[in-house]
Amino acid sequence: MKATYDTDIVAWANEQAALLRSGQLSQLDIEHIADEVEDVGKSEQRELANRMAVLLAHLLKWQAQPERRGKSWQGTLREQRRMIDRRLMKTPSLKNSLADPEWLQDAWSDARAKAFEETSIEDFPEVCPWSIDQIRDPDFYPG
Numbered sequence: 421m422k423a424t425y426d427t428d429i430v431a432w433a434n435e436q437a438a439l440l441r442s443g444q445l446s447q448l449d450i451e452h453i454a455d456e457v458e459d460v461g462k463s464e465q466r467e468l469a470n471r472m473a474v475l476l477a478h479l480l481k482w483q484a485q486p487e488r489r490g491k492s493w494q495g496t497l498r499e500q501r502r503m504i505d506r507r508l509m510k511t512p513s514l515k516n517s518l519a520d521p522e523w524l525q526d527a528w529s530d531a532r533a534k535a536f537e538e539t540s541i542e543d544f545p546e547v548c549p550w551s552i553d554q555i556r557d558p559d560f561y562p563g
Contacts, residue, residue, distance in 0.1 A: 474500050477532075498558065
């Protein structure tokens with residue numbers, strides 16, 4: 421019995437891989453394969469956006485709460501920057517996202533929400549005050 425995309429995606433993926441390897445291209449579920457390939461790219465974009473939002477949230481908290489600055493926050497900032505750089509090295513086309521003002525605004529909105537949840541501070545700027553170069557700079561700490 422053939423697995424279907426909707427009932428058992430793991431079995432379906434294994435069957436599709438076997439069909440590809442055996443050259444049985446006419447039996448492939450092309451539409452769903454195309455969807456899955458697109459999802460791989462979207463997953464990479466989500467990973468970058470999530471990392472950026474965490475980085476921005478910590479930069480906001482760093483700026484807004486100087487009395488709480490410490491090694492732990494510095495470590496988080498370093499880690500997020502390192503992981504963003506790693507994503508960009510492994511997937512260079514993601515650099516296009518960094519140049520997209522709408523993408524940055526989405527990450528900023530997520531960061532503001534995260535920072536608010538963790539601090540209850542409401543008056544964070546509506547627009548990111550830092551450039552991408554500053555955000556990614558390992559020596560940049562606002563305030």
